[in-house]
Amino acid sequence: MAEAPxxxxxxxxxxxxxxxxxxxxxxxxxxxxxxxxxxxxxxxSGSGKTISMLASVGxxxxxxxxxxxxxxxxxxxxxxLSNRALQKIRGPEIAMIxxxxxxxxxxxxxxxWQITEQIRAHEKVSARAAKARAVELLGTMGVPSPREQFNxxxxxxxxxxxxxxxxxxxxxxxxxxxxxxxPTTALDVTVQAQILTLLxxxxxxxxxxxxxxxxxxxxxxxxxxxxxxxxxGRLAERGPTQEIFAHPAHPYTQGLLSSIPPMEGKRxxxxxxxxxxxxxxxxxxxxxxxxxxxxxxxxxxxxxxxxFALPAQDSACFLAAGKAA
Amino acid sequence: xxxPLLEAVAVSKHFSVGGGLFSRxxxxxxxxxxxxxxxxxxxxxxxxxSGCGKSTLGRCLVRLQTVSDGxxxxxxxxxxxxxxxxxxxxxxxxxMVFQDPYASLNPRRRIGDLIAEPLRVHPLADGSMRDPRLxxxxxxxxxxxxxxxxxxxxxxxxxxxxxxxxxxGIARALALDPDLVVADEPVxxxxxxxxxxxxxxMMDLQERLGLTYVFIAHDLxxxxxxxxRTAVMYLGEIVEVxxxEEVFRAPAHPYTAALLAAVPKISTAPARAVVAGEVPSPLDPPSGCRFHPRCPRxxxxxxxxxxxxxxxxxxxxxxxxxxx
Numbered sequence: 001m002a003e004a005p006x007x008x009x010x011x012x013x014x015x016x017x018x019x020x021x022x023x024x025x026x027x028x029x030x031x032x033x034x035x036x037x038x039x040x041x042x043x044x045s046g047s048g049k050t051i052s053m054l055a056s057v058g059x060x061x062x063x064x065x066x067x068x069x070x071x072x073x074x075x076x077x078x079x080x081l082s083n084r085a086l087q088k089i090r091g092p093e094i095a096m097i098x099x100x101x102x103x104x105x106x107x108x109x110x111x112x113w114q115i116t117e118q119i120r121a122h123e124k125v126s127a128r129a130a131k132a133r134a135v136e137l138l139g140t141m142g143v144p145s146p147r148e149q150f151n152x153x154x155x156x157x158x159x160x161x162x163x164x165x166x167x168x169x170x171x172x173x174x175x176x177x178x179x180x181x182x183p184t185t186a187l188d189v190t191v192q193a194q195i196l197t198l199l200x201x202x203x204x205x206x207x208x209x210x211x212x213x214x215x216x217x218x219x220x221x222x223x224x225x226x227x228x229x230x231x232x233g234r235l236a237e238r239g240p241t242q243e244i245f246a247h248p249a250h251p252y253t254q255g256l257l258s259s260i261p262p263m264e265g266k267r268x269x270x271x272x273x274x275x276x277x278x279x280x281x282x283x284x285x286x287x288x289x290x291x292x293x294x295x296x297x298x299x300x301x302x303x304x305x306x307x308f309a310l311p312a313q314d315s316a317c318f319l320a321a322g323k324a325a
Numbered sequence: 326x327x328x329p330l331l332e333a334v335a336v337s338k339h340f341s342v343g344g345g346l347f348s349r350x351x352x353x354x355x356x357x358x359x360x361x362x363x364x365x366x367x368x369x370x371x372x373x374x375s376g377c378g379k380s381t382l383g384r385c386l387v388r389l390q391t392v393s394d395g396x397x398x399x400x401x402x403x404x405x406x407x408x409x410x411x412x413x414x415x416x417x418x419x420x421m422v423f424q425d426p427y428a429s430l431n432p433r434r435r436i437g438d439l440i441a442e443p444l445r446v447h448p449l450a451d452g453s454m455r456d457p458r459l460x461x462x463x464x465x466x467x468x469x470x471x472x473x474x475x476x477x478x479x480x481x482x483x484x485x486x487x488x489x490x491x492x493x494g495i496a497r498a499l500a501l502d503p504d505l506v507v508a509d510e511p512v513x514x515x516x517x518x519x520x521x522x523x524x525x526x527m528m529d530l531q532e533r534l535g536l537t538y539v540f541i542a543h544d545l546x547x548x549x550x551x552x553x554r555t556a557v558m559y560l561g562e563i564v565e566v567x568x569x570e571e572v573f574r575a576p577a578h579p580y581t582a583a584l585l586a587a588v589p590k591i592s593t594a595p596a597r598a599v600v601a602g603e604v605p606s607p608l609d610p611p612s613g614c615r616f617h618p619r620c621p622r623x624x625x626x627x628x629x630x631x632x633x634x635x636x637x638x639x640x641x642x643x644x645x646x647x648x649x
Contacts, residue, residue: 044516159375160603188374189543190600193587215516218589245591259521261550263590267570270528271550273521277486 004075005032006177006209007056012069014051014060014233016281023281026052027233029069030307033177038203038210040220040241042256043230044278049213052230053179055079057094058086073177091122095170099182101162105154111138111165112150115172122173137168142198160191167198171208178202181213196223217260221245229253232279232289234304239313249315252290288317329362329398330505330537331386336360336395338381342608353608355381357561358395360634363505368531368538370552370569372545372584374604378561383507383541387419388412400504417447417501424510426490430482436493437464437478443500463500471496472526488519492526499530507539512547524551545588549573557581560607560615563634567641577637577648580616614645622647 014026026048033039043049054060055067058078071078073094078086090096098104105114115134119125125133131150138146141164154162163183170178180199184192200223202208214220220227221241228238229250237250248254258272276293279285285292291301300318308320336359344350356378363369371379384390386397388404396405399419404412420443423429430439441460448455465475471492482490491511498506508527512520528551531538542548548555549569556566557578565578576582583599600619605611611618617627626646637643 044518158603188604189545190374190583190587191603193589193599194601196589216589217517218591221591222589255518257591259517260591261521261524261546263546263549263573263585263588267550270525271521273525274518275522277488277519278516 003035006035006074007033007211008070008072009052009056010070010072012052012055012067012071014048014055015066015068017064017066018282020282024284025233025281026055029230029233029235031228031235031238033209033211035176035209036203036207037226038199038212038224040224040227041211041213041230042215042217042220042227044215044256046232046278046281047230048233049230050181053096053181053211053213057090057096057179058083059096088122091118091175092173093175094177094179095173095175096179096181097163097166097170097183099185101159101166101186102154104166105162105169107154110151110153111157111162111169112152115165115169118169119172134168134172137172138165141165141168141171142194143168159187160194163187163191163195164198167195171202174206175208177209177211179211179213182215183212184219185214185216192219199223217245217257229256232284233281234289235307235314235316236290237313237315237317238307239310243312247312249310249313249320250290250317251294251296251319255293328365330365330400331363331539332398333359333361333382333386334396334398336382336385336397337393338378338385338390339393351608354561354610355607356385356392357610359558359561359563360395361556361563361566363537363539364553365504365537366531366535367553368540368551370548370555371539371541371558372543372548372555373558374543374584376560376604376607377558378607379541379558380509382558383421383509383539386539387421387505387507389421413447417443418503419505419507420498420501420503422491422494422498422506422508422511425514426487426494427482427514429494430490432482434481435478436468436480436482436485437461439482439493440464440467440478440497440500443497447501467496467500470499470530472522486519487515488523491515491523495523495526495530499534502534503536505537505539507541509541510543511540513542513544520547527551545573545585557584560604560610562615562631562644564616564645565641565643566634567638567643571638571641575649577641577643578616578645579620579622579647579649582649583619583621622649 010030012026012029016023016025029052041049056071112134116130119130135146135150138149143149143161143164184195224241227241227244229236231252236252248257255274274293279289287302288305291297296319305316305318307314307316310320310323338356340353340355341350342353373379385392392405396403441464464478468475468478473492512523540551552569555569555572556563559580565581576585586599602619613629613631614627617623632644632646634642634644637648
């Protein structure tokens with residue numbers, strides 16, 4: 001534990017100015033990421049998982065979005081940094097991969113061109129050396145015959161190969177932190193398993209730190225060390241993956257896990273579902289945002305629950321208050 | 326349960342693609358020689374990866390697309406040969422629910438109008454749906470049946486969440502009291518917590534109304550939950566079909582096994598990548614068994630001649646020379 005965390009987020013809030021008023025997409029989010037850790041950031045659409053990570057790499061430029069709080073990367077504050085300074089961090093320090101490689105790559109250049117461009121933007125290397133590195137990276141990412149694929153355009157590749165090419169591009173400047181936003185959601189399940197194995201190898205062999213954003217609890221179960229569950233812009237629960245899946249403390253995590261149809265054992269007559277829908281960020285309920293859908297709702301839920309520290313995990317629920325250490 | 330409501334006999338659907346200025350026309354075999362039966366009151370799950378032809382097959386089953394070859398028999402009537410007029414008389418009995426609840430509802434029309442449209446297009450024989458009061462009473466029954474409220478009928482689609490829109494899509498499909506509902510990825514655009522609600526709703530409605538479902542999905546866990554029998558498709562062909570519990574417990578086709586092993590499970594070890602590579606293009610399918618280039622059990626004959634579906638531990642059928 002002596003090593004300082006690679007990324008430290010404190011009281012991060014993100015507000016959208018909309019016609020209906022201020023919508024708070026992320027609310028007082030705090031967490032830290034250790035070196036070589038794989039964090040699974042889980043939540044349903046609109047829970048604030050993607051936007052908080054976009055803020056971390058300074059990719060929010062909309063003047064109607066207000067980011068406040070603190071994001072420290074290796075001890076340096078990122079919020080308020082100039083675009084120029086951020087450019088030095090994006091790529092060699094923090095890289096991001098996106099759900100849809102087709103929209104993240106430009107269709108008018110070959111994938112090889114796009115990877116070498118990134119290398120040469122950050123390092124003083126010759127075109128020949130950059131190309132050699134790009135071909136090698138494509139090979140490491142499991143792209144068959146990388147020398148030929150280097151000269152192909154994104155639309156000529158299959159979804160899985162495109163995703164591998166994008167991971168190669170993200171890793172081209174050997175970033176310390178990789179943020180993967182739903183990297184497998186657009187892929188078929190047999191290809192998804194291949195990409196997840198690739199991400200696990202990156203950590204094991206290259207010591208990468210990875211934040212994996214997903215809505216699929218199954219995806220994080222096999223790969224993450226730590227799981228963080230977000231609901232309506234706040235952290236609902238976080239803890240070691242094993243613990244969260246075996247003993248979820250927050251009623252939302254419990255509901256999320258029991259909503260998934262089981263792949264083993266007896267089929268259920270009915271699935272347990274969470275009644276209702278997630279709240280609209282422009283009209284958040286008072287107190288705990290999950291209370292209107294929660295089966296255990298009781299008097300204290302009128303106030304916003306803090307994150308209570310349980311022996312194995314943290315849970316933002318008053319039910320945990322009694323058991324908190 | 327014992328009589329088929331719907332039967333596909335050697336159905337193929339080919340598309341002709343390309344043929345632009347610089348490319349010659351090529352034939353894409355989306356569905357290739359597929360035969361299957363859907364029993365009255367059951368749910369047939371149709372699973373496979375993207376591009377395997379499951380949606381095309383689903384659309385052919387209700388003749389939203391004409392087949393290139395083969396026959397589709399709905400309640401003893403061959404719908405592939407029917408005139409459009411005769412088909413129109415059958416239409417109320419087979420309905421479809423679509424994947425994208427945002428794209429399948431006209432944003433400029435109220436929910437009530439959207440659900441009432443099938444009633445207007447297909448007036449019931451007794452003429453009862455000409456009376457607006459009766460139509461309204463019917464709409465109220467339909468909207469409450471899918472778990473929404475009568476006051477929602479006056480609202481527009483944008484006022485609803487994805488899960489609620491899918492409920493509206495289901496209400497519209499049920500407006501004409503169909504026998505068969507083909508649901509194409511009805512829950513894959515929904516968040517997990519909402520997905521469970523819609524699956525429960527579909528199962529309840531089936532029990533109440535005696536519906537027959539063809540449920541198309543890529544999510545195996547969802548199919549395991551809802552389907553009585555499951556058919557697994559790969560590159561336009563059915564590789565295995567049988568009772569859901571048996572197919573999931575002891576898959577016979579290597580592709581089914583690979584698919585099941587690749588699903589991330591929350592209880593046990595990480596998902597395993599059992600097969601390498603990706604699904605080949607249906608424009609240029611491999612020779613013999615279409616799965617052989619990725620199959621860990623492939624033998625010489627798999628490359629030469631495509632295996633046909635045959636009974637394997639009946640009532641299961643599998644198309645593989647070396648089943649597990």
